[in-house]
Amino acid sequence: MKVVGQGLPRVEILEKVTGESVFGADVRLAAPILIGKILGSPHAHARIKSIDARKAERLPGVKAVVTAQDLPPVKYGRFVRDEEYFAHKKVRLVGDKIAAVAAIDEETAEEAIKLIKVEYEVLPHFTDGVEAMREGAALIHEEYDQYQALSMVEGRKGNICYHKQTVQGDTNRGFQEAERIFEHSFYAPMVHQTYIEPHAVLARVDASGKATVWVPTQAQFFIRASIAEIFQLPLIKVRVIPTEIGGGFGGKMLPTIEPAAVALARKSGMAVQIVMSRAEDFQVANPRTPCHLRYKTGVKLDGTIMAREVELVFGTGAYCGNGLVICQRAEMLASGPYRIPNVKIDLFCAYTNHANCGPYRAPSGPQISFASESQIDIIARELNLDPVEMRLKNAIEEGDTTPACGGPLKSVHAKETLLKAAEAAGWKERRREKNRGRGIALGYWLVGGMASSAGVKLNEDGTATVMTGVIDLSGTVTSLGQIVAEVLGVELDDVHVRTADSDFAPHSTISAGSQALRSMGSATKWAAEEVKKQIMEVAADKLEAEVSDLVVEGKRVYVKGSPERGLSLGQVGQLSLTHKRGPIVSIQSVSIFPNQPAISAHVTDVEVNPETGAVKVLRYVAAQDVGTAINPLSVMGQVQGAVIQGLGQALTEECIFQNGRMINPTFLDYKIFSSLDAPRVEVHLVEHAAEDGPFGAKGIGEPSIIPVPAAVANAVYDAVGVRISDLPLTAEKILMAIQEKNKSG
Numbered sequence: 175m176k177v178v179g180q181g182l183p184r185v186e187i188l189e190k191v192t193g194e195s196v197f198g199a200d201v202r203l204a205a206p207i208l209i210g211k212i213l214g215s216p217h218a219h220a221r222i223k224s225i226d227a228r229k230a231e232r233l234p235g236v237k238a239v240v241t242a243q244d245l246p247p248v249k250y251g252r253f254v255r256d257e258e259y260f261a262h263k264k265v266r267l268v269g270d271k272i273a274a275v276a277a278i279d280e281e282t283a284e285e286a287i288k289l290i291k292v293e294y295e296v297l298p299h300f301t302d303g304v305e306a307m308r309e310g311a312a313l314i315h316e317e318y319d320q321y322q323a324l325s326m327v328e329g330r331k332g333n334i335c336y337h338k339q340t341v342q343g344d345t346n347r348g349f350q351e352a353e354r355i356f357e358h359s360f361y362a363p364m365v366h367q368t369y370i371e372p373h374a375v376l377a378r379v380d381a382s383g384k385a386t387v388w389v390p391t392q393a394q395f396f397i398r399a400s401i402a403e404i405f406q407l408p409l410i411k412v413r414v415i416p417t418e419i420g421g422g423f424g425g426k427m428l429p430t431i432e433p434a435a436v437a438l439a440r441k442s443g444m445a446v447q448i449v450m451s452r453a454e455d456f457q458v459a460n461p462r463t464p465c466h467l468r469y470k471t472g473v474k475l476d477g478t479i480m481a482r483e484v485e486l487v488f489g490t491g492a493y494c495g496n497g498l499v500i501c502q503r504a505e506m507l508a509s510g511p512y513r514i515p516n517v518k519i520d521l522f523c524a525y526t527n528h529a530n531c532g533p534y535r536a537p538s539g540p541q542i543s544f545a546s547e548s549q550i551d552i553i554a555r556e557l558n559l560d561p562v563e564m565r566l567k568n569a570i571e572e573g574d575t576t577p578a579c580g581g582p583l584k585s586v587h588a589k590e591t592l593l594k595a596a597e598a599a600g601w602k603e604r605r606r607e608k609n610r611g612r613g614i615a616l617g618y619w620l621v622g623g624m625a626s627s628a629g630v631k632l633n634e635d636g637t638a639t640v641m642t643g644v645i646d647l648s649g650t651v652t653s654l655g656q657i658v659a660e661v662l663g664v665e666l667d668d669v670h671v672r673t674a675d676s677d678f679a680p681h682s683t684i685s686a687g688s689q690a691l692r693s694m695g696s697a698t699k700w701a702a703e704e705v706k707k708q709i710m711e712v713a714a715d716k717l718e719a720e721v722s723d724l725v726v727e728g729k730r731v732y733v734k735g736s737p738e739r740g741l742s743l744g745q746v747g748q749l750s751l752t753h754k755r756g757p758i759v760s761i762q763s764v765s766i767f768p769n770q771p772a773i774s775a776h777v778t779d780v781e782v783n784p785e786t787g788a789v790k791v792l793r794y795v796a797a798q799d800v801g802t803a804i805n806p807l808s809v810m811g812q813v814q815g816a817v818i819q820g821l822g823q824a825l826t827e828e829c830i831f832q833n834g835r836m837i838n839p840t841f842l843d844y845k846i847f848s849s850l851d852a853p854r855v856e857v858h859l860v861e862h863a864a865e866d867g868p869f870g871a872k873g874i875g876e877p878s879i880i881p882v883p884a885a886v887a888n889a890v891y892d893a894v895g896v897r898i899s900d901l902p903l904t905a906e907k908i909l910m911a912i913q914e915k916n917k918s919g
Contacts, residue, residue: 181807198374198390208276210448211283214269218299218527218834229289235282238442254494266492269458276438299527303489336523342577348481348516352472361900362541364829371420377435378445390419393684415675424533456839460532467545481516489526504538511618536876547615547884585864595775595797611893617880621873623767626693627680630701631759636743643679649808661702663727688873695868704760774877787909801864801872820882822847
């Protein structure tokens, strides 16, 4: 291959580094724009006794005030219809939306918000899923039984909005056959995606009632559908124009401030812009779901895993939202990337009084891997086995099945990926040093695919244009261009990929779940192949040759064995305008893909200061099964970025709540890893073309974050002999554990 497989720079990079790219808060119109602000609840759980917005409405400079009375009385939700956009009877989290105002400037809007008077009756609140599930706990949704829900939503009781049990084999028999049984509990707190650009939106409603929304989103068609549902509009009355996006990581898919901007624009008759503050984004956006995890594993003395029982409790937040997406993924990943004959998974999703949690890079993956891979290390040490060898003994293989996904699994390269990481890190050659440790973890993600469409057309000068609605988060546009260039035999510079808005783009998948390239890349490849076929048909008539005798490469089409008998692609493009078949263009669609495992194996070296508990990451090695790397430069960047993000979750990040309010909602108090903290991340790719993906590509972004917290936790134990079972692994926790260990001798 000449273009696919090359590490080419991203095509849009110049626009970004020169400041030409337009992000959400950058959008400007010729007409004046109002500034919108949202009034959120100060209480985590309370009944609303009254709302009085009259003073705000009379404030000079205020053009619109909206409450629940200004929207249709609609409950919405992807799995459970449990949410109304503006609360009017009850609030269920600090920041729950009650009203919004639009004014001529920010100061006036903020003053108007303060003038809205709301009377509350405060109720007990829960920010922990286990607490919310306790018998007799105050109900967060008293009318839950009356909500419409999809048939897959099962096990509803009290504050439990979803409970599912998955069984493979017989765990009782498996534990009887085991020679040792291990049981441990772990906890992973809520963490935020920490994208640099907070949520922002600009909305305008024209005289016909059509809403146009400019927004940085990962899912323009999902946002369109959500707005249409909330306002009871046909889809043709909502146009979503995606701007450049300053990071998403799963956090920019659900509707947040977009409906408020539309409501204000409709009522005021003017365009309205809302930009969240960093504190607002931390408090009410869609962070990673906190989770309690209990793992019980039975093994033979040689390390063979005989049975595993897993209990997971997710605190999903005030509304179900995408909670079941997290649960579905957790069910797939819970038993780990291992061949285990007997598995039982008990999965609970509970309402809690905090932000409505949602997808964050590998939803549920890092939490599950932290528990599963920490326990695998514990077991290996107890049995005096090498952690690598124990993982190799049990790792999934081609044709295996899993409890949630069934099988047979295809394109499985777990053992090769694990060995590559261990070899690159020098697993067996290292020299022991005081307070220094090495940890390893194996992770996997099941890469699926979603319905997608893409169009490709040949222009009259021989260049090609790709029409898509997929959002470019991590070089997707460049990779799509490479796919088309490879198929058509041209250079990447000859291909222009355009992300159109929801009115003009063919339906596109979301940019999430490591499936965007697999889904959209497949649709794009099929469209390019159809364009190639049309090129050959037009050329065959002109050259008086059979289509089967033609070759398309080097920006030309020619007769096989006779390169002089040919045409440039530009000539073919011109001929098509008068050819019987017409201009050369194709739109192709793909459906849902079967899940396919993408494996990651990480090894890290750390140093722990025994006087402070502080951890310094000295080295990080990441190996990943990527199928075919369409753009190795982009792939390595994805892996490195995911590792740095995972190190933050491992060592420093946690959303801390007091009375339902996040008390560390700024980057001063919420510590993320920066370039100053980051080690050098060595990336090693395992490449075997996978089935179904374009040119054999697999997903990249999710698998590479999954093993990070576990690898670090295992390294910390190796360094100083203390096991931390709740994230993050802060210096304080480690120091306390060291002191406790020293006391007990």
